Amino acid sequence: MxxxxxxxxxxxxxxxxxxxxxxxxxxxxxxxxxxxxxxxxxxxxxxxxxxxxxxxxxxxxxxxxxxxxxxxxxxxxxxxxxxxxxxxxxxxxxxxxxxxxxxxxxxxxxxxxxxxxxxxxxxxxxxxxxxxxxxxxxxxxxxxxxxxxxxxxxxxxxxxxxxxxxxxxxxxxxxxxxxxxxxxxxxxxxxxxxxxxxxxAPLWKPSWRLLLPEGRAEARLQGWAVVENRSGADWEGVRLALVSGNPAAFAQALYTPVQVARPVLPVRAAERVAVEADTGPRPAPPEMPMAAAMPAPGMALARRRPAEGAPPLAALAEAVADAAPGRVAFTLPGPVTLRSGETANLPILDAPLPAERVWWVQDLGARHPLDAVRLTNTTGHVLPDGLAAVYGPAGAEPGAWLGDAELRAVAPLEQRLIAFARDRAVQLSAAQSGTEQPWRVELQRGLVRIGLRKREEVALAIDPGGARGTLLIDLRRRPGARPLFPVTAEGDFGLRTEAALDGRPTTLRFAWEREAQQEVPLWDPGLGDPGLLRWREIDLEDSLRRLPGGPGSLEALQAILARLPAEAPGRAGLEGVVAGLIEARRLLDAARAAIRSHAVAEAGLARARSAVEDRSGPAREEARRRLNEASLAAERAGTAADAAWEAWQRAVQAVLARTG
Known part of the structure; x- marks a missing residue:
């Protein structure tokens, strides 16, 4: 009291x-x-x-x-x-x-x-x-x-x-x-x-029950929605609608007082004067020897039966679906009573959908395909995202739970693949390869441009273990490449194709083709015009691979010619260029031999000059005679080298004339 x-x-x-x-x-x-x-x-x-x-x-x-x-x-x-x-x-x-x-x-x-x-x-x-x-x-x-x-x-x-x-x-x-x-x-x-x-509010959460058909038939899709009343008020016979869409939504603290921060301006006062008091003189500190470094402390070392036929499914009370651009609303057919804080699981859909059991390969590296069903949305409205519990059809799988699957939003008349398990009775093995085939030639001055067709291939070996059905394969895109197989769909998954399996082991091949170019220069442009080169001004052996007819370009063009189809555009021109380079190679080898001979003759001439300077009397006269002979030999060798070099240059000009 x-x-x-x-x-x-x-x-x-x-x-x-x-x-x-x-x-x-x-x-x-x-x-x-x-x-x-x-x-x-x-x-x-x-x-x-x-x-x-x-x-x-x-x-x-x-x-x-x-x-x-x-x-x-x-x-x-x-x-x-x-x-x-x-x-x-x-x-x-x-x-x-x-x-x-x-x-x-x-x-x-x-x-x-x-x-x-x-x-x-x-x-x-x-x-x-x-x-x-x-x-x-x-x-x-x-x-x-x-x-x-x-x-x-x-x-x-x-x-x-x-x-x-x-x-x-x-x-x-x-x-x-x-x-x-x-x-x-x-x-x-x-x-x-x-x-x-x-x-x-808490998300309303759709979930699905999918009863699979035998082969191509209609699956039965039942939809439920888990809803929670967290509104703070009881719902007594309310009209409840469940919307699936993608609206923009923002939150803002309108109920919380917001104080705007302002800069604080201090009160100004006279500056404080700091004075160190005089304590008088002191003796100078004594000198101390340097202390030995202390050792650092040590670190501690941290050391799957057939079942009886299932009874028919109970029918669900369907919600009324009202579709609009970008959204769909499921309005429950009757009033809903839900106390504050309670949770309910309410039926919203019971519809037959065209469906087909298939195998689905998403990963070529997988050993077994996914067990899946291909659904077509014939409800007339969007089916929202949700988790689907998949149950078997009549026959070997009556009413048995086969797995769970993620159902992403499905627009009207759109198809979706829903995978719910992996079929270990079907074996897969994949391999990949690539080839390159020249198919045309273009000649430019000093350059041969080769058109190439590059082919990438995926081979998928399948042993269905006697089972028959449809296999869907998702393959990644190859930018710039054209698929040489039928594509049934494209999407975030890449390219989708399908094949019918008759129960026997088989190998499926999928190829892509792209065009590319390869350029083979006949000489190094950094050397300039080969017709203006002088053999005395370059190191021939060091520059050999940079010269027309030198090792490298001829062998590359011969390899391309060997793989080029007989009817390929530009083949005749390439044959002429190769023949010209072969002749240039022969003449270049001859020029190299002549230049080496000239080098030998020049070395003999140098020795003869030295002998004349070192001798006197009759020996000096003999040395002079040999000097004259060495000089004539060097001159003849130089002339031969010039002729061989000019012959090579004429052959090069003939090759260049073929290339434009």
């Missing part, structure tokens, strides 16, 4: 109505659209509670419909109820835990209690009642208040603040909810009103 603290009376609010939730739309964007509707009396307010985390979205998206009234304001309590309610009061929320602590927090306030007036100095709980100490005009007075006796504050403003604080304190006990009050005015009679807002 407690003594009573009397506070100033609060004005009674206008009549309030809590409009019930009539419809909810859950989006796969993590949002819900809530509509509340009902009849509102004139000048009544709309009051309802919403989760604290939904207030920002409510303030952002609230939409009011009223045929007669006018919106005056939407009001909410402070985000931090307790902090704001007790701001400026002489007590804190903890002070209201007991009557004595509440009275002690009000020490110094003028009060009336027990027929006496004075300032409250102290309070204490006793077995007999609440003992108060008042400071009156006659001094301290002790009062013992029993149950039902009142303490009245003289400060009516403070009493009003305390009343509001008490109200806020009661509201703060549900700190995760906030009361929203909407004031409408101007209506002279009751009328229907509604409000709509969008707020964050």
């Amino acid at each position: 407690r003594a009573t603290l009397l506070l100033t009376a609060l004005a009674l609010p206008a009549a309030a109505a809590e409009l019930p939730v009539r419809s909810v739309t859950l989006s796969n964007a993590g949002l819900m659209q809530v509509e509340r509707a009902g009849e509102l009396a004139p000048d009544a307010t709309i009051d309802f509670r919403a989760p604290l985390e939904a207030i920002d979205d409510l303030l952002k998206s609230l939409l009011l419909r009223d045929p007669a009234g006018r919106v005056e304001a939407v009001r909410l309590p402070a985000r931090d109820l307790e902090e704001e309610a007790f701001r400026g009061l002489p007590l804190r929320p903890g002070d209201v835990e007991g009557r004595a602590s509440l009275m002690r927090a009000l020490r110094g306030q003028a009060v009336e209690a027990g027929g006496a007036s004075g300032r409250l100095m102290d309070a204490e709980d006793t077995e007999a009642g609440l003992r108060l100490t008042l400071l009156t005009g006659d001094g301290l007075r002790l009062l013992l208040l029993r149950d039902g006796e009142a303490v009245q504050l003289a400060d009516r403003a403070l009493a009003g603040q305390l009343a509001r604080a008490a109200e806020a304190l009661a509201a703060s006990r549900g700190a995760d909810m906030r009361a929203v009050s909407i004031r409408l005015s101007g209506a002279a009679a009751p009328r229907p009103v509604s409000l709509t807002y969008v707020a964050a």
Whole structure:
């Protein structure tokens, strides 16, 4: 039992109505659209509670419909109820835990209690009642208040603040909810009103049950949706719609007070003068020997049965699907009742879809193909993303769970492959190879351009173990290459092709072809025009591979000619170039031999000159004779080398004439 603290009376609010939730739309964007509707009396307010985390979205998206009234304001309590309610009061929320602590927090306030007036100095709980100490005009007075006796504050403003604080304190006990009050005015009679807002909500989660057919037939697809009521209000017979789309959605902190940071400008004062006090002279410190380096501390070393025929599936109550560009909404056929915080799994679809069991190869390196089904969406609307539990058809797999599959969004009339297991009874093995085939030749001055057809091939060996069916293979794209096999589909998966398996082992081959070019220069352009080269001005042996007819280009062109088809464009021209280079090679070898002979003759001439200088008398005359002979031999060798070099240059010019 407690003594009573009397506070100033609060004005009674206008009549309030809590409009019930009539419809909810859950989006796969993590949002819900809530509509509340009902009849509102004139000048009544709309009051309802919403989760604290939904207030920002409510303030952002609230939409009011009223045929007669006018919106005056939407009001909410402070985000931090307790902090704001007790701001400026002489007590804190903890002070209201007991009557004595509440009275002690009000020490110094003028009060009336027990027929006496004075300032409250102290309070204490006793077995007999609440003992108060008042400071009156006659001094301290002790009062013992029993149950039902009142303490009245003289400060009516403070009493009003305390009343509001008490109200806020009661509201703060549900700190995760906030009361929203909407004031409408101007209506002279009751009328229907509604409000709509969008707020964050758990994703509604579609899931699928897929009953497979035998071969090419219709599969049965059942759709369910897991929904959760986290709106803070019970749903009693609401109209529930589930939307799948891709809207843009943003969040903004509209309910949180935002303080704009400002730069702080310091108060300027005179600069402080720092003075080091004079402590007088001291002796110079003695010199110390350098200390030996201390050793570093050591680091510790951290050391798969056939089953009986399954009964038919129960039919589901289908939702009404309403498709629009970019979205589809499933509206449940009947009203939904779901208490706040509850979860429900609701049926939304029960439809037959054309389907075919297939094998699917996504990875050429896999040893077994995927067991899959190819579905066609004939529902007339988009099937949203979801997880599908796949069950077997009648026959060897009646009602057996075969696996789970991911179903990505499927547009109307679009096909999807859904893989749910790997078929270990089918064996795969893949190999890849590449070839290159010249198919045309273009001649330019000093250059032969070869047109190439490059072929890449994938071979896939398959042993279906006696099973028959359709195999789908996904192959990666080759940029710039043309597939030489039929492509049934293209997408993020690359190129898709298919083949029929008859139960026997087989090998499938898939090839791509691209065109490329190879250029073979007849000489190194860095040497300049071969017709202007002088053999005496170059190191012939060092520059041999850079010369027309030298090793390299001839052998490359001979190899290309050997692989070039007889009917290839430009083949005759290439044959002529090769023949000319062969002749140039022969003449170049002859020129090299002549140049080597000239080098030998020049060396003999140098020795003969040296002998003349070293001898005298009759020996000197003999040396002069031999010098003349060596000089004639060097001259003849030089002339022969010039002739051989010029013959090679004429052959080169003939080759160049063939190339334009």
